[in-house]
Amino acid sequence: MIQPDTYELYAIKYGTHDRTAARNFMNPPDPHDAPYPIDYYVWACVSPSRTVIVDTGFDKAGAEERGRTWFRCPVESLKLIGIDAAEVTDVVITHMHYDHGGNLDKFPKATFHIQDQEAAYMTGRYMRYPTLRHSYDIEDVCGLIRELYDDRVEFHDGDSDLFPGLTLHRVGGHTQGMQFVRAWTQRGWVVLASDSMHLYANWLDRNPYPTVLHIGDMMEGHRKVERLAETPDHVVPGHDPRVMDYYPAPSDDLAGIVARLDLAPQMD
Numbered sequence: 001m002i003q004p005d006t007y008e009l010y011a012i013k014y015g016t017h018d019r020t021a022a023r024n025f026m027n028p029p030d031p032h033d034a035p036y037p038i039d040y041y042v043w044a045c046v047s048p049s050r051t052v053i054v055d056t057g058f059d060k061a062g063a064e065e066r067g068r069t070w071f072r073c074p075v076e077s078l079k080l081i082g083i084d085a086a087e088v089t090d091v092v093i094t095h096m097h098y099d100h101g102g103n104l105d106k107f108p109k110a111t112f113h114i115q116d117q118e119a120a121y122m123t124g125r126y127m128r129y130p131t132l133r134h135s136y137d138i139e140d141v142c143g144l145i146r147e148l149y150d151d152r153v154e155f156h157d158g159d160s161d162l163f164p165g166l167t168l169h170r171v172g173g174h175t176q177g178m179q180f181v182r183a184w185t186q187r188g189w190v191v192l193a194s195d196s197m198h199l200y201a202n203w204l205d206r207n208p209y210p211t212v213l214h215i216g217d218m219m220e221g222h223r224k225v226e227r228l229a230e231t232p233d234h235v236v237p238g239h240d241p242r243v244m245d246y247y248p249a250p251s252d253d254l255a256g257i258v259a260r261l262d263l264a265p266q267m268d
């Protein structure tokens with residue numbers, strides 16, 4: 001058996017959106033109008049032999065268009081942990097929503113890893129409906145097609161071993177071809193759930209996020225995440241601000257900006 005690489009995992013926060021609880025749940029908890037912001041992240045998986053980036057975020061123009069607060073370029077921010085995007089060879093795109101699949105042209109050497117069903121969904125019949133295409137940016141979609149025609153897209157069908165110690169897992173629900181990433185770390189298997197669950201409470205309260213193609217598949221996806229994570233403390237949701245509170249920063253000056261997900265969380 002091939003020994004898995006051991007990965008360091010980083011979440012980098014690049015944006016936020018002030019909103020109320022009503023926006024984040026199918027059945028909003030009381031009080032509905034209580035503040036309940038969501039944060040925007042990209043993630044980095046770093047082993048002694050390779051660096052894999054998970055998602056690429058949106059740019060300043062995208063933030064302005066949708067009224068999001070943009071703290072920093074998610075790609076430039078990789079430099080905070082010593083990663084030069086120009087040298088990155090592998091980028092996993094969990095799904096192509098605007099807050100996950102922009103900025104592809106800032107990775108000139110990368111292969112982009114995406115699920116077959118996500119590529120089909122974002123270019124297929126359901127995009128006739130504004131409700132479903134609203135979360136995609138046409139320029140990002142065309143950007144991925146450009147990378148495809150430049151031989152820089154790798155397709156995955158379901159679950160696969162990307163590299164030793166790094167696995168990909170398709171779930172439905174949020175989009176048709178959403179995938180999450182599982183990495184082997186010093187504390188066991190950690191799941192970067194991305195938008196298979198936006199917030200801890202979407203998952204733990206079985207109260208899904210309302211941007212959804214199929215509610216049943218989304219809840220099945222929550223179970224799949226649970227099955228593949230070492231413990232519930234090894235699950236990292238895609239947009240929860242508490243991730244920055246629970247996990248230690250790699251250095252004091254990066255507190256609130258970067259979190260080390262391969263270290264144990266302090267949840268109390």
Ligand SMILES: [Zn+2]
Binds near residue numbers: 195238239
């Ligand atoms: Zn998202």
